[in-house]
Amino acid sequence: MANASPVLSLSRRDGLGAYLVELWRRRHFVWHLAIGGIRARTSSTTLGLLWWMLDPLILGGVFLLVFGVILDVRRGDPAYIGFLLSGLFAFTYTRTTMMGGGNTLTANAHLIATQRFPRMVLPIASVVEGAVAFSFSLVPWFLIAGGAHGDWPGRYTVVLLPAFVFHTLFNLGLSLLIAQLVIPFRDIGNVVGHLSRIWMYMSPVIYPLDERLRNAPEALVQILQFNPMAAILGLYRTALLNHPSEAYHWWGSAAWAVGLVVVGAVTFRRMEHKLPRYLA
Amino acid sequence: MTDEPSSKPPRLTPEERAARVAARQEARRAERAARREAERAARQQAAAEQRAARQQTVSQERAAAVPAAAGEPSSEPAIVARNLTVKFRPFAERQPSLRRHGLAALRRHETPVVAVDDVSLTVFRGEALGIIGSNGAGKTTLLRVLAGTLPPDTGEVEVYGTQPPTMLSLGAGFNRKLSGRRNVYLGGMAAGLLKPQIDEMFDDIVAYSGLGDAIDRPAGTYSSGMFARLAFAVAIRRDPQILLLDEVFAVGDQAFKKKSAETMQQLLANAGTIVMVSHGLARLRRFCHRLAWMDQGRLIAIGAPDEIASRYLSFLGISEEEAQED
Numbered sequence: 017m018a019n020a021s022p023v024l025s026l027s028r029r030d031g032l033g034a035y036l037v038e039l040w041r042r043r044h045f046v047w048h049l050a051i052g053g054i055r056a057r058t059s060s061t062t063l064g065l066l067w068w069m070l071d072p073l074i075l076g077g078v079f080l081l082v083f084g085v086i087l088d089v090r091r092g093d094p095a096y097i098g099f100l101l102s103g104l105f106a107f108t109y110t111r112t113t114m115m116g117g118g119n120t121l122t123a124n125a126h127l128i129a130t131q132r133f134p135r136m137v138l139p140i141a142s143v144v145e146g147a148v149a150f151s152f153s154l155v156p157w158f159l160i161a162g163g164a165h166g167d168w169p170g171r172y173t174v175v176l177l178p179a180f181v182f183h184t185l186f187n188l189g190l191s192l193l194i195a196q197l198v199i200p201f202r203d204i205g206n207v208v209g210h211l212s213r214i215w216m217y218m219s220p221v222i223y224p225l226d227e228r229l230r231n232a233p234e235a236l237v238q239i240l241q242f243n244p245m246a247a248i249l250g251l252y253r254t255a256l257l258n259h260p261s262e263a264y265h266w267w268g269s270a271a272w273a274v275g276l277v278v279v280g281a282v283t284f285r286r287m288e289h290k291l292p293r294y295l296a
Numbered sequence: 297m298t299d300e301p302s303s304k305p306p307r308l309t310p311e312e313r314a315a316r317v318a319a320r321q322e323a324r325r326a327e328r329a330a331r332r333e334a335e336r337a338a339r340q341q342a343a344a345e346q347r348a349a350r351q352q353t354v355s356q357e358r359a360a361a362v363p364a365a366a367g368e369p370s371s372e373p374a375i376v377a378r379n380l381t382v383k384f385r386p387f388a389e390r391q392p393s394l395r396r397h398g399l400a401a402l403r404r405h406e407t408p409v410v411a412v413d414d415v416s417l418t419v420f421r422g423e424a425l426g427i428i429g430s431n432g433a434g435k436t437t438l439l440r441v442l443a444g445t446l447p448p449d450t451g452e453v454e455v456y457g458t459q460p461p462t463m464l465s466l467g468a469g470f471n472r473k474l475s476g477r478r479n480v481y482l483g484g485m486a487a488g489l490l491k492p493q494i495d496e497m498f499d500d501i502v503a504y505s506g507l508g509d510a511i512d513r514p515a516g517t518y519s520s521g522m523f524a525r526l527a528f529a530v531a532i533r534r535d536p537q538i539l540l541l542d543e544v545f546a547v548g549d550q551a552f553k554k555k556s557a558e559t560m561q562q563l564l565a566n567a568g569t570i571v572m573v574s575h576g577l578a579r580l581r582r583f584c585h586r587l588a589w590m591d592q593g594r595l596i597a598i599g600a601p602d603e604i605a606s607r608y609l610s611f612l613g614i615s616e617e618e619a620q621e622d
Contacts, residue, residue, distance in 0.1 A: 024455040024457070026441075026443075026444035026455060026460065026461075042485070044491045052474050052482055053471075055473070056471050056474055126465070129465075131469070131488070132443065292440070
């Protein structure tokens with residue numbers, strides 16, 4: 017209790033370095049929030065954590081029934097099940113982080129009002145939660161599609177790692193952007209679900225898009241080439257289905273991932289101090 | 297449906313509703329203006345007294361005047377707040393939406409709500425400072441600024457010591473669907489503790505809360521008293537240097553209330569500094585070294601508890617006896 021005690025200034029904002037150090041210090045908090053979210057969602061069910069595999073399984077079954085059997089999108093492609101489910105599960109990861117980004121700040125308003133911590137912890141935790149759920153869904157994917165496809169795991173399986181890293185960074189950037197937009201404009205929260213659904217149909221999730229767009233105008237095809245999900249899903253399919261990867265899958269995924277996470281983090285940090293005003 | 301005697305208000309057209317809202321806002325504004333006018337005189341007097349109170353260093357005199365207050369505050373500052381002002385944009389109070397936001401952007405000249413208006417104060421180490429005032433006086437907002445969770449529009453907060461102030465907030469970070477055990481970790485981490493620190497104090501927390509084996513049950517199955525006890529145990533186990541409290545002490549049953557009050561005394565005795573907001577005037581008088589009275593975002597007066605409390609009561613038009621009843 018000496019007089020020369022250090023002075024802490026609460027009204028001044030931390031520098032970027034200090035912010036990142038504090039964020040790293042809170043990594044266990046991020047993990048506990050994410051795992052807590054996962055457990056909370058299934059805590060009152062009989063099957064518990066099994067739901068994290070059942071959910072994608074049932075979702076995949078519905079899509080297979082509608083698109084694979086009734087609409088017969090597959091047209092005799094034996095690897096269609098693997099194609100559909102890999103796209104669907106990967107896209108579900110993006111979809112849940114979009115929704116999570118929209119919810120996490122308002123859901124934790126009390127925490128934001130009373131505790132001092134880097135607010136980025138919350139969207140990061142929601143992405144981690146989505147990542148864990150996605151990892152769970154790879155188990156049913158392997159059981160259904162991987163076994164049927166024969167050469168899985170193959171030599172391209174290692175591509176799964178960069179695909180997952182790029183995808184996660186991309187989702188994080190997206191989640192940070194949505195989180196900060198939702199706060200002043202709550203309406204965006206209502207639109208996110210619809211946007212993600214449109215996006216899914218505009219991405220090669222259910223069908224290879226280039227094949228579908230053979231008669232479409234050239235300009236539209238070029239616009240859709242910019243779809244970051246097309247590049248990311250391309251990498252996943254290289255890993256899971258031994259599809260040949262195209263160069264733009266790699267640089268597209270990397271550029272989108274890094275670009276979005278940087279833009280998301282910088283803008284989020286700028287608006288972070290305004291957060292309590294909007295949530296109060 | 298129509299002949300059923302309904303307690304619901306009659307259906308209004310949007311125009312009628314808008315007119316009513318406008319009328320209500322107008323009335324509120326007028327009322328506020330009138331009160332402000334009445335207080336200006338009081339404030340001027342108060343400012344003079346406040347200056348006097350500040351000059352008078354924390355001394356034995358005051359400790360003698362407040363026999364129940366634990367320990368003795370030092371003259372070293374723990375928190376120095378200078379000219380704090382916090383304004384809330386009115387649209388945050390309404391349902392925020394894209395349309396309203398667009399309208400609000402056009403009407404930015406709309407007067408913001410000033411929740412904290414140019415408040416300066418110093419909290420000394422080892423001191424218990426109570427903040428009193430009517431609802432909406434800005435007490436909680438001020439506390440949140442001191443906690444560092446709400447950056448002020450203008451002004452500065454400086455904290456002397458090695459940790460930022462801790463806002464004792466019941467159940468911050470808790471998730472009722474998870475077990476008490478997980479909530480201890482979540483709550484502790486939300487408060488900035490590291491996992492090994494929580495591991496170390498986990499048994500103490502459970503023992504203090506008196507939950508026993510219930511700690512592994514989902515927190516949603518707890519009674520509200522049990523939940524509050526666990527939340528209090530987590531919040532208090534941080535051994536904070538500066539503790540900020542917002543109306544949280546009356547938790548649990550009588551036995552736990554006694555225990556929590558003793559813990560507070562102990563915290564104070566350990567040279568902890570406490571700033572608390574409460575409507576329990578009697579308790580604040582007993583517990584605090586000084587009281588600060590806020591109204592409409594302004595700090596009206598700060599000084600010896602008995603003096604400030606009686607001025608506050610006479611301002612409200614409440615006699616001492618009536619105040620004792622709660």
